[in-house]
Amino acid sequence: MELKKNFKKMRDGLQQLIYKVINPFVYGMIKIGITPNMVTTIGFLGNVLAAAMMVYATTKETAAEQFYWVAWSGATIIIFSLFDMLDGQVARLGNMVSKFGAMYDSVLDRYCELFTLGGITYFLMATGYEIGAIITFLAMIGSVMVSYVRARAEGLDIECKIGFMQRPERVVVTSLSALGCGIYGCNVIQPAFDPMLILIVAMGIIAVFANITAFARIAHCKGQLTKK
Secondary structure, eight states, X not given: OHHHHHHHHHHHHHHHHHHHHHHHHHHHHHHTTOOHHHHHHXXXXXXXXXXXXXXXXXXXXXHHHHHHHHHHHHHHXXXXXXXXXXXXXHHHHTTOOOHHHHHHHHHHHHHHHHHHHHHHHHHHXXXXXXXXXXXXXXXXXXXXXXXXXXXXXXXXXXXXXXXSOOHHHHHHHHHHHHHHHHHHHHHOSSOSSOTHHHHHHHHHHHHHHHHHHHHHHHHHHHHHHHHO
16 A cells, blocks of 8 residues: 555656646647647547557568667657647646546547557567467557546546556556667667567556456445445
């Protein structure tokens, strides 16, 4: 329990630090008329681009070229996932908070994850890593179910934000593993291990902890409903 509190405190502190850095940029966006939904859409399109890079990587003949595009895909996820923080700040600081905006943001978040993880699944399957593709598919299931259980819980007036592998953690693991896999594969002539393992192990972490989080949320909801 203490570890959980410390993790949440560290995460909230990091979030506030990021907000202090991006707030001047957010005010500039508001000033030129950019809306939260525009920011959400840009972030979504960026994640689609990242998935397309994964697919494009499979058309390359050499491993170095493939890893080059995998690295760029990871970097693209990092860059455009920042828009997931920007849209909320634009809404709050610009006094543009709306129920539709919250729903639109949540829906496109799910699409972003499905596109990026789908791109990784395709890449692994096309390059002969079928087990890795299956693991990534399980990560997709866990990612969707974490959000779905929370949505269903909120429909029953139950707050359900428990669990470790939530969207910010999943985005960090996905983007950094793709970036690390690509950079290692591109620049190490005789790697000590298969660079693909960086990506596959990361997908395994998401698959395990996201699904554990989903079931933990189900148990939490059951407990809350029993009390009622």
